[in-house]
Amino acid sequence: MNTLDDRELARLAANGNMAAIESLYRRHYPLLLSFGIKYYADREFVRDCIQDLYVKIISRSNSLRQVEYVRSWLLVSLKNIMFDRLKVLRPYTPLDELPFTNIDAELTSFTRAEGLDDEELRTRREMVEAFAALSGQQRMAIYLHFVKGMSHREVAAFLDINVQSSKNLLFRALSKMRRSMLPALLAAIAAIG
Numbered sequence: 312m313n314t315l316d317d318r319e320l321a322r323l324a325a326n327g328n329m330a331a332i333e334s335l336y337r338r339h340y341p342l343l344l345s346f347g348i349k350y351y352a353d354r355e356f357v358r359d360c361i362q363d364l365y366v367k368i369i370s371r372s373n374s375l376r377q378v379e380y381v382r383s384w385l386l387v388s389l390k391n392i393m394f395d396r397l398k399v400l401r402p403y404t405p406l407d408e409l410p411f412t413n414i415d416a417e418l419t420s421f422t423r424a425e426g427l428d429d430e431e432l433r434t435r436r437e438m439v440e441a442f443a444a445l446s447g448q449q450r451m452a453i454y455l456h457f458v459k460g461m462s463h464r465e466v467a468a469f470l471d472i473n474v475q476s477s478k479n480l481l482f483r484a485l486s487k488m489r490r491s492m493l494p495a496l497l498a499a500i501a502a503i504g
Contacts, residue, residue: 317381324368325376332372336365339382342459343389349454350393360392367392382461383468441488449484456481 312320312334320338323331340361347357364385368375378384442450448470455461455469467477 318379321375321378321381321384325372325374327372329369332365332368335368335381335385339385342382343385346386346459347389347393350390351397356396357393360389360396363392363396364389380465380468382459383465386455386469437492438488441491444491445484445487449480449487452477452480453484 312323312330315323315331315334317335317338320331320335324335343361343364344354344357347360348354351357367388375381375384442453445453452466452470455466456463461469463474463477463481466481467474470477470480472480
């Protein structure tokens with residue numbers, strides 16, 4: 312099963328093949344967990360939602376029959392399960408106001424492990440601030456494409472937009488980040504000269 316791609320596994324899983332479902336679970340569990348934690352930091356809650364997702368897959372395996380982008384489908388399904396459960400836990404919080412990602416915590420752990428100097432840390436901090444200034448959909452697109460390595464087609468499928476819109480969204484997000492980081496970059500260049 313490890314040699315099959317996601318679409319082949321999904322088709323086998325749609326026919327009730329438990330080995331294919333298990334292979335999808337093992338292959339995508341880390342992605343689902345890290346993605347889920349971006350919405351809600353309680354690991355146990357996210358793990359329960361992932362379990363609910365796979366129970367849904369097992370009980371309604373034919374739902375995978377027409378899936379073209381498996382990772383996107385899994386992420387959307389997990390997000391929907393999480394939002395449904397969060398509606399019960401937080402009935403007065405609009406779900407679209409939940410922050411998508413806390414990249415700051417990930418960045419801090421990476422920078423500590425890398426042993427970056429003060430200048431590099433400052434640059435990373437500015438990048439985090441520029442990232443935080445993006446819309447939720449822009450942050451999501453950057454996270455899925457650059458951090459999780461999803462293709463433009465997969466990002467488009469997740470965001471329910473066409474591929475060109477996905478590319479445009481990423482381009483605008485990166486342009487916005489560059490513009491917001493430009494003053495700090497010019498100040499650093501002036502300090503050197």
